[in-house]
Amino acid sequence: MLTRRDVLQRAGTATALATTASWWLVRRAHAARDKKLTVWNPAALAPQVDKIMQEQCYAYLKQAGIKESEIDYSVIGGPQLLPKLVASLEAGNPPDITRLGSGYVQLYRSQGHLLEVTDIVDKMQKAQGGLFPISLGTVLHQGKAYGVPQSVSPWPLVTRMDILEAAKVDPPKTWDEFIEVCKKLQKPPRLTGFGPCLGLESDTDNNVMNMMWCYGGKLVEADNKTVVLHSKGTIAAVQLIADMFNKHKIIPKGSIAWDNTGNNKAYQSRQVIFVLNPTSIYAHLADSDKELYNVTGLLPIPAGPAGAIEEITTAEWLLFKHNPYPEVAKGLAEYWMAPENLRVMIEEGDGRWGPPYTGMYDSEFWKRSVFQHWRTMLERGQLFSSPGTTNAASGEVIATHVIARMMHRVLVESWEAEKAVEEAHKKVVEIYARYQEA
Amino acid sequence: MTPSMTTSRRALQTIPGQWGKSKKVTLSMTSSRRMLKGLGNVVLVLMLLWTAIPFYWMIATSLKHDKEIYGYEATLIPQQPTLDNYATVFRETPYLLFMRNSIVVAVSSTVLSMIIACLGAYAIARLNFPGRAFLARSLVFTYLVPTSLLFIPMFALMSALRLTDSLHGLTIAYPGFDVPFCTWLLMGYFKSVPVELEEAALVDGCNRVTALVRVVLPLALPALVVVTFFSFTHAWNEFLYAHVFTSTNSARTVTTGLANFMSQDVFFWGPLMASTIMSALPPVVMFLVLQRWVVQGLTLGGVKG
């Protein structure tokens, strides 16, 4: 039986709840951000480097008079970074600074998310001989810089020199020699010859593209419009990998399911002889496995009919716009990239990356015999989209793993190499067409 | 595989009366019956192994050195057991923070779900109002629509309300899948409480709410325990919402926090297993404590048939 008092009571409670709830929600929605700096530093796959970067960040804070509690510094695992970043951009609260590889600068610039940092890049150009053209090209758009170049990493052939020396075999100079060496030295199933990454990951796109260059294949011409994926060179390279996998059996079958750390793990567990990877493996071994570290060589890539060309990937610091304290983020980027600090990070980080300054390669660290081929690699190496530049379209080609899927068609679904290349070519044409206005 | 299936099966076997009732079988052990029982036992043992072996593997891996985990041969028993992995978890990851977040979110969302579910179940079971049948049906419907389809719109909603990357957001999102299930379970149970008791209470001067709290809930205690347990476990184990809605460590729960560290260190399986063992403990402990009521609650109030 509802008395008047009951009704009034209930109406009163309901109104009170409704107003409190909406007030609370509105307050939340307009809450000002209290942190002065949000850093999302992707893990470097070499723990000592993560540590150094964090220490340097805190040193910068002290210098800038900011308390540690006023910032949020997170180290984020590789595959987590992108989904988190997408989610945060959608929600309108991206980090202030993060690090991503080539291609993403242009992708996010075209979506309007990035801070312009031409002043920092100009300062960097004046130090230590200036930046490599490859680094500069990645961040510039119509004369303005939208990212801070962080490193250049060639992808050498990481090799078990002890196995080669024990069998008195010379490092292979061509891909045919390479196949022979692998067949001779491998002892399946424990030790397999070649461990390229073949999962649906960016390492695969990079590895396959690298081998394509040696056979004359490429993604797009210098005008960034003409897609030339479908070519004899590409088909030959795809066929080469398929033969290595099926006929010569020098690639472990499990590589199809590897993620970006799969080839690292395989090499570090001593299960493969050769891996195509930037120096994340080498730097990690410095800390974790001195034995293997001492017998690891960084060789130039074997040559194909079109020559030997290494892959170079660059990394950049991306600074996002939705940031009430842009000066703090810019200051941190500058601090990290100041030559003295960079030198510490790279040399005590055991060469995880190469500095983007042309003049920093003359120190004792870089003169070591393991780095003897570094200069050559940096001089002849090129980016994923060469001779085109890295842009939003090439970023999406990597992000959607067009090349990796092409390899899977051949390796998993037994398609003809030509058919798979045609399909991939169509996909790339569609992607590039979509970005033509940008 | 829904939890209700395994426990109800076990329950049916431990309450002999129920099993025998509909089959009208005498209790003499004929050879065919013995064989059937033996077969049943074999199947049970297999299912036990199926569930227990991964758990054992987790424990074993968490006690092994890196070299053994990544070595060529997989070993069943750790050759040189070590507690290093556990130390790594605490030293290099903010594990305690993740634990705290998980506990806060699971407990608050469970409490919230329970309150809403009790009131809702009572209303549907006892009161008569327009749209009652529709509400009951839509409850079950909502429960069956999975989070893996809803996470995108939920995410859009959360971003608009600025509730991402916070424990508040998760606490509000979790009752979304807890409340329908809890309400449905409680609904069935409340119906089994005799109406006369409540009518007596009403005559004695209680209003509906007091009748619920004083008469029905104490009688429905087993069901309440079951519902609390499932709510808590579901919220504790939840991965997708926690992963999509949170970005910084301060809001991450135990399920998503460690996934983040997986590619940080190339050799992280040891610490990951160690943290998984530790994260699995709260629900397991809860179940061991509440076991008696869970089994009872499931069979007497749950799935009828």
Next chain:
Amino acid sequence: MRRAGLFITAVMLSAILTSASIQFVYILTNGGPSDRTMIFPVLSYNLALGGAQRLGMGATVSLFFFPVLVVFIIFLTRRMLREKGE
């Protein structure tokens, strides 16, 4: 069999919950070599939050899966409520 009703309900319930569970496929194969073990929830997740970042496409994929689920759900709802004596 008198227990057939319970069996059918349990199987359908399990089928719905399993077909929509994203964790197992995501962890084990992430859609598998060449998308061979791909299921709708994983596809939706990868499209929405993966490399290409197309939230709209991800939502569309979810919507495509919905009708299949709805048929099962309606059927199952009726069964579950019938058993409750509704």
